[in-house]
Amino acid sequence: MAPQFDAIVVGAGFGGMGAGIELDRLGLSNYVILEREDDLGGTWHVNHYPGLAVDIASVTYSYSFEPNPYWSRLFAPGRELKRYAGHVADKYGLRRRMRFGTVVDGARWDEHAQHWTVSLAGGETLTGRYLLTATGFLSQPYTPPFPGIDSFAGKILHTTAWEDDFDLTGRKAAVIGTGATAVQLVPEAAERVAELTVFQRTPIWVVPKVDTPIPAPVQQLFAKVPAAQRAARLANTSLLEAIMVVGVLHYKQAKLLNKGAAALAKAHLFAQVRDKRTREQLTPHYDFGCKRPTFSNRYFKVFNQPHVRLETNSIERIEPDGIVTADGHKTEIDTLILATGFNLWDVNFPAVEIIGRDGVDLGKWWRDNRFQAYEGITVPKFPNFLSLNSPYSYSGLSYFTTIEAQMKHMGRLFGEMFRRGEQTFEVTAAANDRFLGEVTDKLGDSVFYGGDCASARSYYFNQHGEAALLRPSSTVTTHRHAVGFPLTDYTFGAAGMKTPA
Numbered sequence: 001m002a003p004q005f006d007a008i009v010v011g012a013g014f015g016g017m018g019a020g021i022e023l024d025r026l027g028l029s030n031y032v033i034l035e036r037e038d039d040l041g042g043t044w045h046v047n048h049y050p051g052l053a054v055d056i057a058s059v060t061y062s063y064s065f066e067p068n069p070y071w072s073r074l075f076a077p078g079r080e081l082k083r084y085a086g087h088v089a090d091k092y093g094l095r096r097r098m099r100f101g102t103v104v105d106g107a108r109w110d111e112h113a114q115h116w117t118v119s120l121a122g123g124e125t126l127t128g129r130y131l132l133t134a135t136g137f138l139s140q141p142y143t144p145p146f147p148g149i150d151s152f153a154g155k156i157l158h159t160t161a162w163e164d165d166f167d168l169t170g171r172k173a174a175v176i177g178t179g180a181t182a183v184q185l186v187p188e189a190a191e192r193v194a195e196l197t198v199f200q201r202t203p204i205w206v207v208p209k210v211d212t213p214i215p216a217p218v219q220q221l222f223a224k225v226p227a228a229q230r231a232a233r234l235a236n237t238s239l240l241e242a243i244m245v246v247g248v249l250h251y252k253q254a255k256l257l258n259k260g261a262a263a264l265a266k267a268h269l270f271a272q273v274r275d276k277r278t279r280e281q282l283t284p285h286y287d288f289g290c291k292r293p294t295f296s297n298r299y300f301k302v303f304n305q306p307h308v309r310l311e312t313n314s315i316e317r318i319e320p321d322g323i324v325t326a327d328g329h330k331t332e333i334d335t336l337i338l339a340t341g342f343n344l345w346d347v348n349f350p351a352v353e354i355i356g357r358d359g360v361d362l363g364k365w366w367r368d369n370r371f372q373a374y375e376g377i378t379v380p381k382f383p384n385f386l387s388l389n390s391p392y393s394y395s396g397l398s399y400f401t402t403i404e405a406q407m408k409h410m411g412r413l414f415g416e417m418f419r420r421g422e423q424t425f426e427v428t429a430a431a432n433d434r435f436l437g438e439v440t441d442k443l444g445d446s447v448f449y450g451g452d453c454a455s456a457r458s459y460y461f462n463q464h465g466e467a468a469l470l471r472p473s474s475t476v477t478t479h480r481h482a483v484g485f486p487l488t489d490y491t492f493g494a495a496g497m498k499t500p501a
């Protein structure tokens, strides 16, 4: 009655691949990675809209143990990230563990057999001793229910379902949304279309992007002298860390730095946009950091072009040939681009139904009791389960800092379990409560609670108004905890059959 797998991982993005690498390191090599898409890479597989690139410099946005000396630019384009994901999967033998086009319906802890049973769409079930979900934060695309959207007669494209062969040339297009995705896409679209209207509900803080190609000699230096790239990574990561820790997490103590970032973004806007009214419309009225700021040297400039218009009236309805705003004005379009982001809090925590001990439903429990996870990774009543995209798990600006901290947490947790000769673990309720209390206290200093975020409409906040996504610690602290959390925060047990109570 042993389970089929040591572990079942859900998601073949960078998080799931990191988990797979760590499982191999721990000797739990009989695992499967289930992926709903038809290839690996997560976000970097799904997203391929024009202009896609990282906006965390590539030396930092990559695994520290698998540096890529050959990034073509400081901020690599999306296709290089996808290629890098393929390289990592091949080098670490992950691809043969992956099952694509596999949609997970749910997972249930089997208390009797002490393993997880995972149900797939189509009816198949799989069993694994451990369950790891790496389903991403931004993986459930959101389309607002605009009245009349189904009647639209032109082309609708969501940025997560871009059709590479769709030609924008000569089109009368609208982009709805002004998040990080729109900031990358709008300059590209503006170059091709005949008319472009950008529908903005909430402006975004945009700071200059210090981007440049990485010349071949520097790439060769990084390849020959890895320490040089490590130094570049350390310098960049430290800068990002300072911005995050001082400007966002310690907003109360360092308001000036936060205001300085906003001033930089305003100066950038002033330098790039001629029309005063457009500048005013593009200026956020919430504090820097309340919602994720972005980087671009091209976005603002687009609004100087005669064929581009910024529309700030709210959308009332969509008609077959256009968008009608609250002031009664109709913008005629033939192409509707939805840069409307993702639904995090209704459908993504968790992304699939997870039923733990005593029939506890994780999604319901989170909604009834506040979103929470010990160290952003484990939850009481969910034995042998690692939720890699949990509330309060995202640490630092680059997702890789979170991934690698979680790999370290796995190392310490499983190491202790093996040392004791056990096969099950579960975090204690007391440890979980303590962690939730700590993050709640620390968030009091952050821009989310100390600043003015009222008009930000930020996905950092959940439906209860809690900023429950980012972990309010420096990445150094997060990594220190990952290798040093008290082992008494977990209980361990023997696997095998349990006599039903």
Ligand code: NAP
Pocket (backbone or CB within 6 Å): 052, 053, 054, 055, 056, 138, 144, 145, 176, 177, 178, 179, 180, 181, 182, 184, 199, 200, 201, 202, 292, 315, 339, 340, 341, 342, 456, 457, 459
């Ligand atoms: P987003 O930041 O959630 O932006 C969605 C946009 O759609 C917002 O401007 C939002 O307006 C608008 N919107 C949603 N519903 C609307 C409605 N009913 N009416 C009018 N407007 C509506 O999504 P995103 O731009 O896809 O970016 C999501 C995240 O992905 C980023 O924050 C970033 O973390 C990541 N990302 C990273 C990169 C990169 O690193 N290269 C690139 C792209 C994205 P409101 O603000 O008013 O809600």
